Amino acid sequence: MELTLLGTGAPEGLPRPGCPCARCAVAVGDGTRAATALLIDGALLLDLTPGPAFAAARAGRSIGGVRQVLLSHPHDGPAVELPAGLPAPGRVPDGRELSLISGHRVRAVALDAPGTGYEVTAPEGERLLYLPPGAAPAGLAGNSGHAGDAGAPGPYDMVLLDVLGRPDALARLRASGAVGATTDVIGVHLGHDAPPGEELRRRLAAAGARAVPDGAALLVGDYHAVPDLPRRTLVLGGARSGKSVEAERRLESFPDVLYVATGGTREGDPEWAARVALHRERRPGSWRTVETCDLIPLLTADGPPLLIDCLALWLTDAMDSVGAWTDETWDDGGAAALAERVDALVAAVRGTRRTVVAVSNEVGSGVVPATASGRRFRDALGRLNARLAGECEHVLLVVAGQAVPLR
Template identity: 75%
Template sequence: MDVTVLGTGAPAGLPRPDCPCAACATALGGDARAATAVLVDGVLLLDLMPGVAFAAARAGHSLGGVRQVLLSHPHDGPAVEVPAGLPQPVRVPDGRELTLLTGHRVRALAMDAGGTGYAVTGPGGRRLLYLPPGSAPAGLTPGAESAGVYDLVFADVMGRPDALARLRAVGAAGPTTDVVAVHLDHDVPPGAEARRRLAAAGARAVPDGTTLTVGAYEEVPDVPRRTLVLGGARSGKSVEAERRLESFPDVLYVATGGSRSGDTEWAARVAAHRERRPGSWQTAETCDLVPLLAKDGPPMLIDCLSLWLTDAMDSVGAWDDAEWASGGERALRERVRELTAAVRATRRTVVTVSNEVGSGIVPATASGRRYRDELGRLNAAFASECEQVLLVVAGQALVLRG
């Protein structure tokens, strides 16, 4: 089963007409994308786009053999002209199945935010899933997708990463599934930044006009197993860390800050973080990271190392010069070694957040300088055990390693 991706952009395309934003201004050449539409084996067209016949011709195809045109979502704005000779486009009711004379079978899937998803099985048994923009499959349960893992998934990975998480949770998307991002909009800068974010989700983007063979081996992006995200205050480091795991189910969020009785400002910060996270994530408030890293389990997000270090320095009496000199420093070094050894040995996918505090003003107190120095050492030791290290500055992630 061959699939030609005639367009990969949001319904308004990328760049959007008359949009002055930076993402649209830089969406040029291969980063410019027409509205998403997919041609399957030349006989099935999923969604329409302006100029669909010209797009097909540029990709080396004719629409003369199309036997069915299916729409996945309402088309706002000016009506899209249906080229002469094409069947009238329709949306299939949820749960309904169609069988084309060519042997292709199509099943309509319910979505949680409107629109219709389409599961297509080719004559040879290969399977693809096509999801509409801004939606995720509704009502999926383990075993519901009894036909097995999809070979190819087209999804709004940037806008609805949880759609991919739901598919992974029920076994409909696996390590060998080729996940191709479509409905790409201007919410994310195109080019290298878009590719980086997609790779973190185990997905990729392809240029308009690309033809894919369903089931053929593709180099699925490897999701880094251990990632350290550094940044200053309000740099966006926690958002970046959370974004890297949004497309995975059953994430364990480890909050090292704990609770602070009577501190309403801290409680508001914690609540804002919790509200931002997907509802399916679990939360553990602890600084005892070594046992968690030693266990098998779902991906883990640790936020953050700087608060872990504060707790560790408290426990060894690091703020008292005498205690520090008489064994506190040695005890802290041992705790850091235990932590980094656990990171080296862990089999879990781990994303960890830490503060970068060594680039600013020198602290006025000896204890502040001690903390700054120890956090720098901890960050360096932890980073040496990670496949990928990022530095977030003003919301922009710079790849230091990986």
């Protein structure tokens, strides 16, 4: 099954007409995107982009053979034309299946937002799922290949959806078995809220997805371009830099994440309680939380992805445990005891089979602590960050909310 994306943008397109924002200002040339529309084997058109005939011609395709036009969502973007000769657009009722003369079968998928998703099966058996902007399938069944039907045949070959706007939709599809390791996930409906250029590629790759330009032709079932997910990621940053948000974003499209909070609880400290509550409120409801600094058993066990926040608090606990804050204890075995704990943690990160995203503070960029114990902690954290960075496939530095890839 061959798929041509006549557009990959949000309904308003990119740049959005009349919008003065920075993202729209830099959306020029190959960075522009028309409203998302899919041409499947020249016979089926899902959604309409402005000037569909010209969009198809630019991609080296013709819409002259289209026998069915289906709409997936209320159109609130620029006016679109229906070229002469195309059949009138329609919709398939939720749960119903439409058979085309070309041999394709189209099944309508119920959503949790206005609109309709479409599952398309080619005559040769390849299957894709297309979801409109801002929507996720409703009523997903666990371990199912169909969105909403139990006992269907395995995961889709390709899924196209609003990955950045609804990462939870991708998480639900993964949890149900509708998206597997070989599913090609394409991010569409990209508007001016999506980051530009390399940052877009990185954000989507972290979710196991990718973006393609308008006019791209894809073969459904071709798995060579599916991104490999990093097993270990270290996210560094200063206070309020956005490092925790970045770490959470990297796993928000995955179900059943275990959030490891190393800060614990602090009785009688309302400000700390408010910080903890803020973190909890922005996490997906399907995530579980454990409060512990005992990381090695978690890293060595099998299980869902781990998000560890943060290593600076782990180090504080480790230094508390070995009595590293006084010069006398530090010189009398404290330094060696801390080194053993760090060695064990680094070895566990190196050997883990779980997906891990760890957060740590980047310190020592300017102010020198006034106390020996403060300088000891600063130096120990710098060395810990450096060693763990050496074990991670991806390392990011977050500055003013912007993630800068270091590896």
